[in-house]
Each structure stands twice: as C-alpha cells, then as structure tokens.
Amino acid sequence: MEVFNNRPGFCPSCGSILPPLQMKGNVVCFNCKQEFLPDVYIGEKTEFTIQFNTYDPTKIFSKAKRESRTADSDGPVVERKCPKCGHDKMSYATLQLRSADEGQTVFFTCLQCKYKESENS
Structure with a gap:
C-alpha cells in the first residue's frame, strides 16, 4: 500500500x-x-x-520630476554632511565585506563633489 x-x-x-x-x-x-x-x-x-510586468507610461516619472531628482545618485539619499565640501546630502550603498557575524560596510558618496567615504557599522 x-x-x-x-x-x-x-x-x-x-x-x-x-x-x-x-x-x-x-x-x-x-x-x-x-x-x-x-x-x-x-x-x-x-x-x-x-508573468512580466507590463510597460505603463502613466506610472513613469514625468520629465520634470526625473530632472528634479538628484542626478547621478548611486543609491538612496540621506542627510549626511560631506567632510570635503560641506554639502548636506550623500547617497549610500551597503555591502557585507567582513565575516557574517560582523556588521556591513556602508559606502557614502557626496552628491555635489562625488567624495567617497566608508563606514563599518
């Protein structure tokens, strides 16, 4: 059975x-x-x-909205003062570079002068 x-x-x-x-x-x-x-x-x-998403032009940002967004940001934007130029906004990205039981590394990029810095969290 x-x-x-x-x-x-x-x-x-x-x-x-x-x-x-x-x-x-x-x-x-x-x-x-x-x-x-x-x-x-x-x-x-x-x-x-x-099933793939369909193209819907009504859901895409208008040209004015796209242009008003911060240009060349590599990720989400946060309020963080650039130590080089003093600009108050930076984009960031995170990666797990060290072992799994340690925090991730956060890479910040100034939106104005493109200065880059990293921080281990």
Missing part, C-alpha cells in the same frame, strides 16, 4: 529523502531499505508561466 505521493527524490514507500543517484545500479532507501529503479527521480512534467 502506497502511503505517500510519489515525488522525485523521495521514497514512494516511506517518504524519506532518497540518496543521491549513482552512475549505475538501483536506488536503495536509507530508511525502509526498499530498492527502486533510477526513474524514481523523474517527476511529472511541470508547466508554469512567467
């Missing part, structure tokens, strides 16, 4: 994950010790549809 639905890579008898497929021979379940042909890894054909 089959208790589980047959899913590729899972034992049809007990539902356990099957061992990796070898180059030759049958597949033996680690749990129930039953032996299966390699086609136990072949699932049903699955079809899916990828």
Whole structure:
C-alpha cells in the first residue's frame, strides 16, 4: 500500500529523502531499505508561466520630476554632511565585506563633489 505521493527524490514507500543517484545500479532507501529503479527521480512534467510586468507610461516619472531628482545618485539619499565640501546630502550603498557575524560596510558618496567615504557599522 502506497502511503505517500510519489515525488522525485523521495521514497514512494516511506517518504524519506532518497540518496543521491549513482552512475549505475538501483536506488536503495536509507530508511525502509526498499530498492527502486533510477526513474524514481523523474517527476511529472511541470508547466508554469512567467508573468512580466507590463510597460505603463502613466506610472513613469514625468520629465520634470526625473530632472528634479538628484542626478547621478548611486543609491538612496540621506542627510549626511560631506567632510570635503560641506554639502548636506550623500547617497549610500551597503555591502557585507567582513565575516557574517560582523556588521556591513556602508559606502557614502557626496552628491555635489562625488567624495567617497566608508563606514563599518
């Protein structure tokens, strides 16, 4: 009696994950010790549809709004004083450069003079 639905890579008898497929021979379940042909890894054909966003010109900034936005910003803009020119806005980007248990590195770019600095958080 089959208790589980047959899913590729899972034992049809007990539902356990099957061992990796070898180059030759049958597949033996680690749990129930039953032996299966390699086609136990072949699932049903699955079809899916990828839907892309449609182009809607009414949702795009008008030319005036685009031009009023800060030019050449590499990311979000924050109020931060540039140590070089004194401008009060900088864009920033973050990266995880150090090990995972340490903070990320934040890179700031002045929107006026393009001065760059970094800060480890």
